[in-house]
Amino acid sequence: MNPCRCGQATEPGYVCRRQPNERCIAQYQARLSGPLLDRIDLVIDVPAVTAADLILPPLVEGSADVAARVAAARERQAQRYGALNLDGISTNAAYPAPILEEVAQPDAEGLSLIRDAANAMRLSARGFHRVLKVARTLADLDGEEKVRRIHLAEALSYRAHADRRPAAA
Known part of the structure; x- marks a missing residue:
């Protein structure tokens, strides 16, 4: 899921127009109940792909x-x-x-x-x-x-x- 409504609150330099980023994130993510989250085994942050990421050499393990x-x-x-x-x-x-x-x-x-x-x-x-x-x-x-x-x-x-x-x- 996105970290907030717009999905950009964790991006460097981004400032949410609605409220401070941390509060926007908290309000958006508080919509999910604890028992629902307890059923999700893996939670991983996946940041946006940058141009520098696109020119990296391929991974060793394909x-x-x-x-x-x-x-x-x-x-x-x-x-x-x-x-x-x-x-x-x-x-x-x-x-x-x-x-x-x-x-x-x-x-x-x-x-x-x-x-x-x-x-x-x-x-x-x-x-x-x-x-x-x-x-x-x-x-x-x-x-x-x-x-x-x-x-x-x-x-x-x-x-x-x-x-x-x-x-x-």
Whole structure:
């Protein structure tokens, strides 16, 4: 979604004609309820593309490479849930919470991180489980059997971004 009505409040040098940028952003984003936002797993700022961005050299990892990593991760997930005899479940997003603790059990450092973050960020039970699902997916994309601290930190960073919503004044 846009950060505000016009979508330009976060652009450098832009001054909203209606009110200060921060207040405009807060009022616009306050229209979304907390329970709705709790169901969104990944929140990422995507700034406007500049002319300088357009002349950058291509990325090292191309679309075909990413597609291959995603296909390998999905295959890993399908095998994992097939071995658990879970009919109709082939992705991390679809598995139920009781199985989540089994398949997304973090390492000791990750467990400490998620425990502290859950308290500091006041994660709901839904938010906690969604962070674990995203972390499990990130581990699958890295070809890791165990969810590590790095995967949880990245998953939490996507959730933390959503929690930085300013309050409407």
